[in-house]
Amino acid sequence: MAHRQILLVDDNPVQAATRRIILERTGSTVQVASSGIQALDVLDAKDRPAVRLMITDHLMPGMNGPELVRSVRERNVNIPIIVLSGLPDAEDQYEGLDVIFRLKPFHPEALISLAHDLLEEPPMQRTA
Numbered sequence: 165m166a167h168r169q170i171l172l173v174d175d176n177p178v179q180a181a182t183r184r185i186i187l188e189r190t191g192s193t194v195q196v197a198s199s200g201i202q203a204l205d206v207l208d209a210k211d212r213p214a215v216r217l218m219i220t221d222h223l224m225p226g227m228n229g230p231e232l233v234r235s236v237r238e239r240n241v242n243i244p245i246i247v248l249s250g251l252p253d254a255e256d257q258y259e260g261l262d263v264i265f266r267l268k269p270f271h272p273e274a275l276i277s278l279a280h281d282l283l284e285e286p287p288m289q290r291t292a
Contacts (some may be wrong), residue, residue, distance in 0.1 A: 167264060169194075169215045170219065170228075171195050171218045172184055172197070173202075180198065183275070186272045187279055192283060200226060216243060217245075220232055222248065222251060229254070234261065237262070245262070246278065250269075
C-alpha cells in the first residue's frame with residue numbers, strides 16, 4: 165500500500181486533535197498545520213512523504229481557506245482538497261478550485277469514509 169499522508173489544516177487545536185484521531189482510522193498518517201502558511205511549508209518540504217489529501221477549515225486567521233487553496237493550486241499541487249465550514253455561503257468562494265466542500269458539523273464516520281475513498285483513488289498527476 166502506498167504511503168497515505170493527510171494534511172489537516174485547522175487553527176483550533178481541539179478540533180485539529182479530534183479530527184487527527186478520527187482520520188488516523190483510515191490507516192493514514194496525519195500531519196497537522198495550524199495555519200495556511202504552515203500548510204504551505206509542509207507541502208513545499210522535500211524531506212517529507214508526499215501529501216495525498218488536504219483537509220482544511222474555511223475560516224482561519226492570516227490566510228483563510230480560499231487563499232490557501234488558491235496557493236496550493238498555483239503550486240500545481242493537484243491533490244484532493246476537502247474544505248469544512250459552518251458557513252453555507254462559503255462554498256461560492258471556492259468556485260473553480262476543484263474542492264469538495266462540506267458543512268460542519270460533519271459526522272466523523274462520513275469524514276472517515278470520504279477520506280478513505282479519496283485516498284483509495286490513484287494519486288492525481290501534477291500538471292506541468
